[in-house]
Amino acid sequence: MSTKLFTQFPKKLYLSIRPSNSNVTKKQHKTNSQSVSSKCYIPDSYPGKITLFKAKHTAITSSDPTNGWEGVAEEGLEVYNIHGAHSKILSEPSVRILAEKMKACLQSALDIDS
Known part of the structure; x- marks a missing residue:
């Protein structure tokens, strides 16, 4: 397609x-x-671990804190709630917090692989 x-x-x-x-x-x-x-959309399963960064404040109300990703990740799911709205998560000050959490996750993944 x-x-x-x-x-x-x-x-x-x-x-x-x-x-x-x-x-x-x-x-x-x-x-x-x-x-x-x-x-x-129905996602396929993913053989690894998924790290989800999501805005704490959203217009969409969901009873699922994983936004449907829990069943996709075969090795688990790690969720980080970033302070701010979805539309503002890439603006200060939220983007700084997001960057720090992403950096820590990437460093952790590199440490595990070595």
Whole structure:
């Protein structure tokens, strides 16, 4: 399947099911398309360990603190909650905290492999 077809499918699916008189912005179309595609996506299992960095503050409420990654990682999942909102996690001061945690995780992985 081509990449273009894969990326266009959620948008076409959303456009086919939304009300025809809907006055939705392009940004809302993109968000809704991503929502549809994320609900359709089923990840394969991963043979290693997964480290998940996620924002503490999010508009999406989920009863699953792992965001569905627990069943994917065959060797376990490590979750780091970064203070801040998802849209701001790559801005100061959150990005500094994220960088420190990522650096520690990478160093730990290097120590284990050597």
